Amino acid sequence: MFIKVLFVVTIGSFFSLVGTMLGASIGILFKKPSNRIIGCINAFAAGLMLSIVMIDLIPEAINKINFFNAMIFALMGMLIIMLIDLISDKNKMFSDSHLKIAFMAALGLMIHNFPEGIIMGAGFLANAELGIKMSILIAIHDVPEGIAVAAPLMASNKAAYKIMTYAFITALPTVLGSWLGVFLGSISEVVLGECLGVASGVMLYVIFGQMIPESLKLWRGKTVTISTLIGMIFGLVITNVL
Numbered sequence: 001m002f003i004k005v006l007f008v009v010t011i012g013s014f015f016s017l018v019g020t021m022l023g024a025s026i027g028i029l030f031k032k033p034s035n036r037i038i039g040c041i042n043a044f045a046a047g048l049m050l051s052i053v054m055i056d057l058i059p060e061a062i063n064k065i066n067f068f069n070a071m072i073f074a075l076m077g078m079l080i081i082m083l084i085d086l087i088s089d090k091n092k093m094f095s096d097s098h099l100k101i102a103f104m105a106a107l108g109l110m111i112h113n114f115p116e117g118i119i120m121g122a123g124f125l126a127n128a129e130l131g132i133k134m135s136i137l138i139a140i141h142d143v144p145e146g147i148a149v150a151a152p153l154m155a156s157n158k159a160a161y162k163i164m165t166y167a168f169i170t171a172l173p174t175v176l177g178s179w180l181g182v183f184l185g186s187i188s189e190v191v192l193g194e195c196l197g198v199a200s201g202v203m204l205y206v207i208f209g210q211m212i213p214e215s216l217k218l219w220r221g222k223t224v225t226i227s228t229l230i231g232m233i234f235g236l237v238i239t240n241v242l
Contacts, residue, residue, distance in 0.1 A: 015120075015135040015136065015138055015139040016117070016120075016138055016139065016142055016171045016174035016175070017168065017171050018139050018142075019138065019139035019140060019141065019142030019143050019146065019171075020142040020143075020146040020149075020167050020168070020170060020171040021146060021164065021167055021168065021171075022142075022143050022146060023142060023143040023144055023146020023147040023149075023150065023167070024146035024147070024149060024150040024163055024164055024166075024167035025146070025150075025164075026143070026146070026147055026150070027146065027147045027149070027150025027153075027163070028150055028160050028163055028164075035218040035219050036218070036219045036221065036223065038144055038147055038218055039214075039215040039216070039217075039218030039219035039223075039224050039227075040215070040219070040223055040224060040227040041143055041144045041147070041227075042144050042211050042212075042214055042215040042218070043211070043212065043215040043224045043225070043227035043228040043231065044140070044227040044228065044230060044231040044234075045137075045140050045141045045143070045144060045211065045231060046207045046211040046212050046215065046228055046231060047227070047228040047229060047230065047231025047232035047233075047234075047235065048137055048140060048141075048231035048232065048234055048235040048238075049137055049141060049203055049206070049207050049211070049231075049235070050204075050207050050231075050232060050235070051231070051232045051233075051234075051235025051236050051239065052133055052134070052137050052235045052238065052239060053200055053203050053204060053207070055235070055236070055239050056130055056133060056239055057130075057134075057196055057199060057200045057203070058070065058074070058196075058197075058200045060130060060193075060196050061073070061074070061193050061194075061196035061197040061200060062193075063193070064189050064190065064192050064193025064194075064196065065190055065193035065194060065197065069193070069194070069197070070193065070196075070197045070200075071197075072197070073193075073194045073197030073198050073200075073201065074197045074198070074200045074201035074204070075201055076197075076198055076201060077197065077198035077199060077200060077201025077202040077203075077204075077205070078201040078202070078204065078205045079201075080198070080201075080202065081201070081202045081205045081206060081209075082205055082209070085205070085209060085210065117173060117174040117175060117176060117177020117178040117179070117180070117181060118177040118178070118180055118181035118195060118198075118199060120134050120135055120138060120174065120177070120178045120181060121177065121178040121179065121180065121181020121183075122181040122192060122195035122196055122199060124178075124181075133238050133239065136238060137235075137238075138174070142171065142174075146167045146170075149163070149166055149167050149170055150163050150167060153166065181195060212228070215227075215228075
């Protein structure tokens with residue numbers, strides 16, 4: 001069991017760090033990526049996430065527990081992440097300086113990355129294929145997160161190594177979450193199903209409550225819609241190939 005846990009944490013760390021660091025690198029390279037680019041990346045990740053949640057995550061939860069219980073725990077996941085979102089909204093009262101934006105973005109992403117780790121850990125315990133799919137999903141999802149951290153720091157003329165360090169720190173909660181996901185999921189099949197149900201709710205809220213609205217706020221052109229559809233198609237490919 002220890003080896004399996006170590007494997008999950010290693011995979012989780014690798015994929016999460018790759019996505020976040022890649023995003024930070026893009027932020028450093030372009031200094032200030034256009035709203036259109038960030039919006040399209042967010043939309044693509046949202047479409048990808050939606051297809052995998054609906055085709056893999058929720059059905060897997062229903063297989064572990066019944067449909068009614070899966071929906072109850074999905075609702076719980078939505079309520080939990082909604083509470084985090086409401087608390088985060090209060091931060092609008094703070095200064096909008098670049099450093100403050102970077103700090104609050106990093107703090108919010110660290111909170112968000114913890115349940116991502118739980119999703120990954122629970123997914124690997126459910127089955128290896130689901131774990132791999134969730135790892136790839138999270139890696140792609142973390143690319144715009146890395147950009148979100150890097151862009152305001154670049155505007156503040158921070159050194160590249162400091163930006164990469166901050167991006168690395170924001171990805172660490174995913175590692176801790178993957179440990180927790182494995183621990184909770186290894187207790188029983190029922191607990192694993194409950195974890196997957198909660199994870200589904202969290203991801204659905206992030207998709208429709210944050211990622212898609214944010215993408216449309218950044219860029220209202222048709223490219224955002226197209227990016228979402230491409231993400232969904234790519235998710236279908238991942239589901240059938242991996």
